[in-house]
Amino acid sequence: MDLVPLCIIGLGRVGAGNLTLAGDLPMSHLAAATDHGGYDIVRLIDKDRKSRERVQHENENLRNCISSDLVEIGELKGGVVVIATPSDTHATVVEEIIAAGPALVILEKPLADNLEAAQKIVSMLQKAKIQVRVNFHRRFDPRIQKWRAERPMAKAITCHYGKGLGNYASHLIDLLMDWYGDVESVCALGPSKPDVSPESNLSFGIRMAAGFDAVFHGLGGLEYDLCEMDIQGDSSQLVLRAGGAEIVAFTPEPDRHYQGYTHLAEHECDRGPVSGFRELYGAVHRHMNNEEPLGGCNGDAALINMQVLDAALVSAQNGGRTIAIAQHH
Structure with a gap:
């Protein structure tokens, strides 16, 4: 070659x-x-x-x-x-x-x-x-792609991030789109915030075309790196911590804590660097x-990611107004 x-x-x-x-x-x-x-x-x-x-x-x-x-x-x-x-x-x-x-x-x-x-x-x-x-x-990391193939059918997703929209939030948004498809709309949480930027740690919700919501909680002033995704499925839960350096899968276990009740129990913990x-x-x-x-x-997916980041900013500046996301296919 x-x-x-x-x-x-x-x-x-x-x-x-x-x-x-x-x-x-x-x-x-x-x-x-x-x-x-x-x-x-x-x-x-x-x-x-x-x-x-x-x-x-x-x-x-x-x-x-x-x-x-x-x-x-x-x-x-x-x-x-x-x-x-x-x-x-x-x-x-x-x-x-x-x-x-x-x-x-x-x-x-x-x-x-x-x-x-x-x-x-x-x-x-x-x-x-x-x-x-x-x-x-x-999108190229073997461990992340292995878990992508085994991802739950999501009912809801919660993300926590620090270091700004343009940093860890953009990574989580791309992961969300790669695993679960198109974004339908974005809505910031909380009161209007006129002075926001790509460095801000905004909290916002994303409505997915697949029919569920992903909620992002942005946190500033932390003494540690925060980039996490919690995927709640109908028959399992998958948690990605430290940007995916630790991935924990949970499955239902009958009578785990109480007779007649089914709760989630750790099924597998996969640790390794993300590259x-x-x-x-x-x-x-x-x-x-x-x-x-x-x-x-590609360029189209990257533009949608930018649209989501921009929509979070615009929504935050306008009291949480819902912003529709145009697709580029």
Whole structure:
């Protein structure tokens, strides 16, 4: 198979760091690409000098690939560009790299810092006939996908998150859509909140087209990371803690606490790091060599995610008004 040309823009933790986050498991784009071995890393770009120096120190063999300016990207016909810069820069970066001619652009989540910019990104890439994926990496993580195949038929879902709408909430929204389909509407909880932003930890409800509600509780000021989903099914319960690093399945047990009553009991507890980077880069390589279609979160799904985030903000600013979500199929 042919080597796939690769350029990574943004050399922070997710772009080119996280070397010891989960042992030998690759937890960044650069680590996954080098682990795979099927990529020709042609350019690593970051404006921050310390980031460039760190990557150079850790990857002496890539010294000549590292630069500070997008103008040095060169031609990348048929290759892949990863954009791992802050979300408020995504639209500008996309605009600048289109002329390089990549076949695929992978952006870190969320797609942009606002809905208008997200729509612009997808429109520009569609016009240039460039595929796009947003790196909601749980779509490729083997453990998460194993539990996706065994997910309950949901009656209700409760999520708790911190670190803002654009961070953990966007991950949970993508997981919700990947597992259970279309979002019908969004409604913020509580009184009007005029001063909200993508960094806010809003509480809101999502009505799913499948006929159940998912309620998100946003909590700020925590001394720990919070990204959890509790799926209540008619005959089981599935709880994802720590973003899926711990997954607990519960099943009914008659007479567990009282004679004649049936309560849930822990059936299985699955613990392990959440990644998906290795599988993402394997899937991209096979796709670029015309072996299989590419899964993951495409531009349409990423736009719906952005619509949900935007709807939560608009609803919160307007006393909990219900906002319908348009689908992009």
